[in-house]
Amino acid sequence: LSSLNGLDGLLVSNWENVRYLTGFTGSNGAALFLRTGDAVVATDGRYLIQVAAEAPGLEVIESRQPLDSLLQYAIDRGAGRLAVEAQHLSLAAFRRLQQASGTNCELVETTGIVEGLRAVKDEGEVQALRQACAITDAAFAAVVLKLRPGVTERAVADQLYAAMRAAGAEAAAFDSIVGFGPNSAIPHHQPTARPLQPGDLVKTDFGARYAGYHADMTRTVVVGPAADWQRDIHTAVANVQNRGVAAAKPGAAPVELDAMAREGIVEAGHRVFHGLGHGVGLQIHEAPLLVPTSTAEALEPGMVITIEPGIYLEGQGGVRIEDTLLIGESGAERLTQTPRELIEI
Numbered sequence: 001l002s003s004l005n006g007l008d009g010l011l012v013s014n015w016e017n018v019r020y021l022t023g024f025t026g027s028n029g030a031a032l033f034l035r036t037g038d039a040v041v042a043t044d045g046r047y048l049i050q051v052a053a054e055a056p057g058l059e060v061i062e063s064r065q066p067l068d069s070l071l072q073y074a075i076d077r078g079a080g081r082l083a084v085e086a087q088h089l090s091l092a093a094f095r096r097l098q099q100a101s102g103t104n105c106e107l108v109e110t111t112g113i114v115e116g117l118r119a120v121k122d123e124g125e126v127q128a129l130r131q132a133c134a135i136t137d138a139a140f141a142a143v144v145l146k147l148r149p150g151v152t153e154r155a156v157a158d159q160l161y162a163a164m165r166a167a168g169a170e171a172a173a174f175d176s177i178v179g180f181g182p183n184s185a186i187p188h189h190q191p192t193a194r195p196l197q198p199g200d201l202v203k204t205d206f207g208a209r210y211a212g213y214h215a216d217m218t219r220t221v222v223v224g225p226a227a228d229w230q231r232d233i234h235t236a237v238a239n240v241q242n243r244g245v246a247a248a249k250p251g252a253a254p255v256e257l258d259a260m261a262r263e264g265i266v267e268a269g270h271r272v273f274h275g276l277g278h279g280v281g282l283q284i285h286e287a288p289l290l291v292p293t294s295t296a297e298a299l300e301p302g303m304v305i306t307i308e309p310g311i312y313l314e315g316q317g318g319v320r321i322e323d324t325l326l327i328g329e330s331g332a333e334r335l336t337q338t339p340r341e342l343i344e345i
C-alpha cells in the first residue's frame with residue numbers, strides 16, 4: 001500500500017485481486033486495505049467457513065453486499081479518500097457507493113494497482129505455473145501426436161480436456177482452440193464437427209489451470225507430408241517466435257517486442273492479426289500486455305508472459321506458435337517445452 005499516495009485505503013472488488021491479496025478464492029467477496037494497516041474481507045454466509053480456512057487471521061465481515069459494507073467500515077474508521085478499481089466496478093455499483101459515501105469519503109478511480117503487483121510472480125506462483133505448463137505439455141503428447149484423419153475438432157478439444165484433467169489439472173485454462181485445415185487460419189476458431197483430412201494444418205491453442213494459475217500454449221502440426229507453403233509459413237512463424245523469446249529480457253519494452261514481431265511477419269510477406277503476447281497468472285490474459293498500446297514499461301525478472309506470433313492465410317490455413325515464458329535475470333525460460341518444429345502426423 002506504499003503506492004497509495006494521498007489515499008486512505010484501497011477497496012478491492014476484482015476477485016483475482018482479492019484472491020492474490022488475501023488467499024480467499026470464493027466467487028463473491030471484496031477486500032479493504034487501509035493505510036492504518038487494517039485489512040478486512042467481506043463475503044456472504046456461503047463462504048464463511050472457506051474464508052476462515054483460506055485467509056486465517058484476516059478480519060471477516062458477513063455481508064450480502066460486500067462493497068457497501070466495506071465502504072461503511074472505511075468511513076467508520078475515518079477514511080476520507082478511498083481508491084476503487086475503476087476497471088472492475090460497474091457504473092451502477094460506483095454510483096451506489098458514491099451515494100452512500102456522500103461527503104464523508106471521496107472515491108478515487110484507480111487502475112492496475114494490484115495488477116501491477118501481480119505481474120511479477122513469487123516462487124510459489126512460478127511453481128504453480130511450471131506445473132500448469134508441464135500438464136499442458138503432457139496433454140499435447142497424449143493427444144495431438146496421436147491424431148488420425150477422421151477425428152473432429154470437437155473430439156480433439158474433449159480429448160485435450162480429459163488428458164489435462166488426468167494429468168492433474170483442476171480445469172482447462174480456457175476453451176481450447178482446435179482448428180483443422182482452413183479453420184486453422186481463424187486465430188480464435190471455436191472447434192466444430194469438421195473431421196481431420198490429409199494435408200490439413202492442425203492448430204491447437206490450449207492450456208491447463210493448476211492451483212489457480214494458467215498455462216497457454218499453441219502448436220501447429222500437419223497431416224503430412226507438408227506442402228511447401230505450409231513449411232514456409234511455419235518456418236517464418238518459428239523464426240519470429242525465436243527472435244521474440246531471445247529478446248524477452250529484463251528491461252525490454254513490451255511495445256518494442258511487439259513491433260519487432262510485426263516487422264518480422266510483414267517482412268515475410270504477411271499481415272499481422274494480433275499482438276505478440278500477454279502476461280499469464282491468475283488470469284489467462286493479464287499484465288504486461290505485448291501489444292502496441294501496452295502501458296507496461298519494461299519486462300522484469302519474475303514476469304510470466306506468452307510469445308505467440310501467427311501467420312494466417314484465409315481459406316488455406318494458419319500457423320501460430322506460442323509458449324509461456326518465465327523472465328529470468330538474463331533472459332526467458334520456456335515453461336511450455338513441447339517441440340516446436342513442424343511435426344508431420
Ligand code: ZN
Pocket residue numbers: 205206216217218308322
Ligand atoms: Zn493461447
Ligand code: ZN
Pocket residue numbers: 216277278306308322
Ligand atoms: Zn495466449
